[in-house]
Amino acid sequence: MTKRFERSLDIKNGRVDMTHGSGGRAMAQLIEQMFAKAFDNPALAEGNDQARLTLPMVNGKAPRLAFSTDSYVISPLFFPGGNIGSLAVHGTVNDVAMAGAKPLWLSAGFILEEGFPLADLADIIETMASAAKECGVQIVTGDTKVVEKGKADGVFINTAGVGVFDESLDLSTHNIKVGDAILVSGTLGDHGVAVMAEREKLVFDEPVLTDSAPLNGLIEAMVKSGVELHALRDPTRGGLATTLNEMAQSASVGMRLEEAAIPVRPSVRGVCEILGLDPLYIANEGKLIAFCPAAQAEKLLAVMRLHREGRNAAIIGTVVEDENNFVEMKTSFGGNRMVDWLAGEQLPRIC
Amino acid sequence: MTKRFERSLDIKNGRVDMTHGSGGRAMAQLIEQMFAKAFDNPALAEGNDQARLTLPMVNGKAPRLAFSTDSYVISPLFFPGGNIGSLAVHGTVNDVAMAGAKPLWLSAGFILEEGFPLADLADIIETMASAAKECGVQIVTGDTKVVEKGKADGVFINTAGVGVFDESLDLSTHNIKVGDAILVSGTLGDHGVAVMAEREKLVFDEPVLTDSAPLNGLIEAMVKSGVELHALRDPTRGGLATTLNEMAQSASVGMRLEEAAIPVRPSVRGVCEILGLDPLYIANEGKLIAFCPAAQAEKLLAVMRLHREGRNAAIIGTVVEDENNFVEMKTSFGGNRMVDWLAGEQLPRIC
Numbered sequence: 001m002t003k004r005f006e007r008s009l010d011i012k013n014g015r016v017d018m019t020h021g022s023g024g025r026a027m028a029q030l031i032e033q034m035f036a037k038a039f040d041n042p043a044l045a046e047g048n049d050q051a052r053l054t055l056p057m058v059n060g061k062a063p064r065l066a067f068s069t070d071s072y073v074i075s076p077l078f079f080p081g082g083n084i085g086s087l088a089v090h091g092t093v094n095d096v097a098m099a100g101a102k103p104l105w106l107s108a109g110f111i112l113e114e115g116f117p118l119a120d121l122a123d124i125i126e127t128m129a130s131a132a133k134e135c136g137v138q139i140v141t142g143d144t145k146v147v148e149k150g151k152a153d154g155v156f157i158n159t160a161g162v163g164v165f166d167e168s169l170d171l172s173t174h175n176i177k178v179g180d181a182i183l184v185s186g187t188l189g190d191h192g193v194a195v196m197a198e199r200e201k202l203v204f205d206e207p208v209l210t211d212s213a214p215l216n217g218l219i220e221a222m223v224k225s226g227v228e229l230h231a232l233r234d235p236t237r238g239g240l241a242t243t244l245n246e247m248a249q250s251a252s253v254g255m256r257l258e259e260a261a262i263p264v265r266p267s268v269r270g271v272c273e274i275l276g277l278d279p280l281y282i283a284n285e286g287k288l289i290a291f292c293p294a295a296q297a298e299k300l301l302a303v304m305r306l307h308r309e310g311r312n313a314a315i316i317g318t319v320v321e322d323e324n325n326f327v328e329m330k331t332s333f334g335g336n337r338m339v340d341w342l343a344g345e346q347l348p349r350i351c
Numbered sequence: 352m353t354k355r356f357e358r359s360l361d362i363k364n365g366r367v368d369m370t371h372g373s374g375g376r377a378m379a380q381l382i383e384q385m386f387a388k389a390f391d392n393p394a395l396a397e398g399n400d401q402a403r404l405t406l407p408m409v410n411g412k413a414p415r416l417a418f419s420t421d422s423y424v425i426s427p428l429f430f431p432g433g434n435i436g437s438l439a440v441h442g443t444v445n446d447v448a449m450a451g452a453k454p455l456w457l458s459a460g461f462i463l464e465e466g467f468p469l470a471d472l473a474d475i476i477e478t479m480a481s482a483a484k485e486c487g488v489q490i491v492t493g494d495t496k497v498v499e500k501g502k503a504d505g506v507f508i509n510t511a512g513v514g515v516f517d518e519s520l521d522l523s524t525h526n527i528k529v530g531d532a533i534l535v536s537g538t539l540g541d542h543g544v545a546v547m548a549e550r551e552k553l554v555f556d557e558p559v560l561t562d563s564a565p566l567n568g569l570i571e572a573m574v575k576s577g578v579e580l581h582a583l584r585d586p587t588r589g590g591l592a593t594t595l596n597e598m599a600q601s602a603s604v605g606m607r608l609e610e611a612a613i614p615v616r617p618s619v620r621g622v623c624e625i626l627g628l629d630p631l632y633i634a635n636e637g638k639l640i641a642f643c644p645a646a647q648a649e650k651l652l653a654v655m656r657l658h659r660e661g662r663n664a665a666i667i668g669t670v671v672e673d674e675n676n677f678v679e680m681k682t683s684f685g686g687n688r689m690v691d692w693l694a695g696e697q698l699p700r701i702c
Contacts, residue, residue, distance in 0.1 A: 014469040021463065021497025034473060035493055038480040039459070043491035051491035053456055055515055059410035069458035069511055070494045105404055107420035108390070109509045111462070112372065118365040122385060129389040140394035140402035142386055143509075145424045146372025147700060153502040158460045158494075160420055160511030164406055349498060 005029045021349075023237025023283070024342030028246070047250050048172060049095045049233065052165075066101035068092055069160040075349040077124070077154050079198040081209030084157055085124035087351060089131035089139075090212045090285060091236065092161040097216040098232045098288065100171040100223060101163030103135065108142040108159050113152040124155060135214040137161070169223060175230040176251035180319040181297035183290045185218060185304055186211065186312035188240055189268045192282035192347050197271065206267050213286030218309040222290065225303040230291040236351055239281040242342045243289060244327045254322020257329040257339065261316045281342050283350040291319065356380045372700075374588025374634070375693030379597070398601050399523060400446045400584065401512075417452035419443055420511040426700040428475070428505050430549040432560030435508055436475035438702060440482035440490075441563045441636060442587065443512040448567040449583045449639065451522040451574060452514030454486065459493040459510050464503040475506060486565040488512070520574060526581040527602035531670040532648035534641040536569060536655055537562070537663035539591055540619045543633030543698050548622065557618045564637030569660040573641065576654040581642040585635065587702055589693045592631040594640060595678045596692045605673020608680040608690065612667045632693050634701040642670065 009029060019026035036044060043051040050068035072088045089106065096103040108128065112121070132139050139159075190211040197208060215234065222229060231251075235243040240262070248255050264272075264279045272279050286309060292300050297315050304310030317329075327339040360380060370377035387395060394402040401419035423439045440457065447454040459479065463472070483490050490510075541562040548559060566585065573580060582602075586594040591613070599606050615623075615630045623630050637660060643651050648666050655661030668680075678690040 009469060011469045011473050016463045016465055016467040016469065016472065016497055018465055018497055018499065021495060027495060031493075031495060034469075034476055035459075035495070038476045039483070039490040039493070040480075041489040041491060043456075043489065044493075049492075051456065051458075053491065053513075055406075055414055056517060058412045058414050061409045063406055063409050063414055065416075065513070067456060067458060067513060068492050069460045069509070071460040071462050071496045071509060073462055073496045073498050105394075105402065105418060107402075107418060107511045108386075109420045109422040109460075109511075111422050111424060111507055112367045114367055114369055116367040118360060118362045118367065118385075121367065122362050125385055125389045129391075132390070138392040138394065139390040140392060140404065141400075141419050142382075142390070142395075143421045144372060144378060144382060144386070145422045145507075145700075146367055146369055147424050147504060148369070150501065151504040152507075153498060156422075156462055156503075156507065158420070158422060158509035158511075160458045160460075160509075162404075162416070162418060162513060166407065349496075 009033050018345045018348050022342060022345040024242055048099065050099050052099055064165040066096045066099040066163040068095035069158065070095065071156060071158040072351060073156050073349050074195065074351055075153060076198055079210060080194045080207055082212045083124055083127050084155060085128035086131040087212050087285060088157040088159045089128050089135060090214050091351060092159040093135045093137055094215045094234045096161040096163035097219045098234055100169035101165045103137050103161050103163040103216055105140045105162045106132065106137050106159050108139050108157065110144045111152055111156040112144065112146045113154055114146055114149045116154050121155065135216060171229055171232050173231050173247050173250040176247065176253060176291045176319055177230060178253055178319055178321050179294055180230055180291045181294045181315050182255060182317040182319065183297060183301060183313060183315050184263065185288045185310045187263045187265045188284055188287065189264060189272065189279035189282035191285040192350050193268045193271050195350055196347055204267060208267050211284055211286035213309050215286065215288050215309055218304065218307045221303055221307050222300060225300060227292050227296045227300040232288050232290050234288050236283050236285060238342045239283060241280040241339045245341045248325040248327055252325060254320045254325055255317055255327045256320050257317035259329050259331045261314050263312050263314050277346065280339060281346050285351065294318065360384050369696045369699050373693060373696040375593050399450065401450050403450055415516040417447045417450040417514040419446035420509060421446065422507060422509040423702060424507050424700050425546065425702055426504060427549055430561060431545045431558055433563045434475055434478050435506060436479035437482040438563050438636060439508040439510045440479050440486060441565050442702060443510040444486045444488055445566045445585045447512040447514035448570045449585055451520035452516045454488050454512050454514040454567055456491045456513045457483065457488050457510050459490050459508060461495045462503055462507040463495065463497045464505055465497055465500045467505050472506065486567060522580055522583050524582050524598050524601040527598065527604055527642045527670055528581060529604055529670055529672050530645055531581055531642045532645045532666050533606060533668040533670065534648065534652060534664060534666050535614065536639045536661045538614045538616045539635055539638065540615055540623065540630035540633035542636040543701050544619045544622050546701055547698055555618060559618050562635055562637035564660055566637065566639050566660055569655065569658045572654055572658050573651060576651060578643050578647045578651040583639050583641050585639050587634050587636060590632040590634060592690045593693045599676040599678055603676060605671045605676055606668055606678045607671050608668035610680050610682045612665050614663050614665050628697065631690060632697050636702065645669065
């Protein structure tokens with residue numbers, strides 16, 4: 001796996017830089033060469049966004065759990081369509097749901113900066129409570145720490161989520177097969193552009209809102225449809241491009257996308273053109289990528305489009321054999337383009 | 352419950368201050384009046400350091416989980432006897448174990464400050480990996496975020512822990528009964544004094560090390576002893592005094608302690624006298640408080656003393672009827688002293 005990194009980490013003299021949190025190649029290297037190496041165990045080694053855990057046997061059956069965590073350091077804390085609180089609930093609920101598990105419980109750890117207004121904290125907490133209710137999960141345990149002014153940035157929130165598998169579903173990158181169709185559940189780039197617009201005080205005719213939303217309901221409908229789902233993943237940090245590259249590598253396949261089929265809002269496309277950003281690399285917080293046999297893709301698409309969070313779903317490509325695990329895209333102009341990992345840092349602190 | 356707060360939180364104009372993270376009364380108020388109110392659910396309302404959760408039925412049996420989280424913001428990151436990594440493992444393992452559950456899995460969320468040396472991060476990660484191994488738990492899922500220089504303080508770590516109950520054990524503050532004996536597993540104040548000594552560059556003849564250690568092995572031995580355990584709790588932030596006050600209130604009882612029976616290292620006592628600190632309010636990271644029927648206390652004590660983490664265990668007091676839920680102490684000079692909640696902030700960022 002290490003061949004994709006041009007040079008090994010300089011652990012002796014190196015320092016953390018912003019690219020280590022970008023979701024791209026530098027982060028993957030940090031995780032692989034430091035965290036995964038030290039914490040080595042089968043659940044972690046699977047490389048999914050959540051651990052799949054088997055409990056001790058109960059009456060001859062071993063219940064299975066999904067367990068995931070994310071820290072949220074988004075700046076600004078409040079942005080069009082949400083705040084760090086809704087993001088912290090949706091993000092972790094979605095990570096648990098992507099395994100095919102039903103999210104049940106969240107923990108919430110707050111790191112507060114001295115001087116942070118209690119009124120803002122109250123807003124964030126209320127938003128978290130509403131978001132949890134909407135997702136059908138409970139925030140059952142928590143922790144609060146306070147650090148001196150200047151030692152944090154308002155509020156950081158960590159949530160961890162636990163879900164249960166109530167059927168023998170196994171959605172994992174390793175199930176992806178050559179010939180599978182690749183679907184996305186809706187428009188790309190909304191979250192990142194909404195946050196950046198707030199950060200840079202950009203004004204648009206049609207404001208772009210975050211897409212932050214719970215996807216467990218959509219996934220439940222997809223599972224119930226009877227379509228043979230192979231894998232789900234939410235394209236957050238690093239966007240669609242980075243997520244597909246991770247998955248291609250993990251599943252030892254290649255992927256071919258159709259640019260014309262990838263849904264992007266005109267307003268998002270416009271902002272990206274002006275600012276030189278690529279929507280394929282921008283974080284989403286309410287979208288998923290799905291893999292299923294090509295013959296069942298139209299059926300799955302129809303099911304997704306019936307759901308509010310999947311109404312703009314589309315089939316965007318195909319899984320192919322490729323020993324280099326490349327993700328390539330046929331552009332709208334008929335050319336071919338490599339879709340590489342995010343290399344640097346496109347938008348820092350987007351989640 | 353709200354009667355213990357002299358005034359209600361000024362949510363409109365108030366700001367977070369360091370006391371909100373101290374483990375004392377201000378933190379209890381913030382949690383009760385903001386978090387618990389908004390996130391209201393039975394598991395959270397129990398007021399334990401971990402949620403006790405019942406999974407859906409499997410073959411007619413409902414497996415039970417314990418789930419807990421803590422964020423670690425200790426300063427300095429490295430201190431005598433440990434670092435933020437070992438603390439982040441021991442602290443959460445202990446919170447899960449205090450319910451009587453067997454800790455199995457941890458998540459780990461890192462918030463890194465840009466510019467942090469990778470060599471220090473590697474040390475912390477290695478320490479976490481060793482600590483997890485010693486505790487018999489696996490770090491199965493994680494997350495890494497990076498914030499700009501000056502927006503955090505080196506490294507913050509959140510861990511969440513999941514454990515299973517493999518018997519019908521129910522250790523909870525609500526089980527504490529009038530007449531119960533109160534035991535501690537060893538000397539108090541070691542962790543706080545070790546961290547403060549490092550912070551203030553104090554030099555002692557006999558260096559004080561953190562007591563940070565996993566307690567799940569000790570608890571397993573205590574459970575196996577057959578003694579009727581009622582409740583366990585680790586006296587971390589706010590120390591023994593604040594933890595006992597929380598428990599007295601939650602169980603609607605009073606407590607009477609014997610100062611002469613409370614184990615404190617001479618070196619810790621000396622530092623506390625010089626600096627005007629009280630060991631009863633200082634954080635511990637490898638100690639527990641246990642409640643059991645008085646008639647079984649000597650047996651429990653003997654079992655605890657056979658274990659490395661309980662070798663200095665002691666019976667320190669008794670649970671009494673008291674409608675004010677006061678914790679009082681007979682001092683070594685024969686007087687009586689109220690042992691109140693920690694009111695302000697004794698040692699900031701101790702865990």
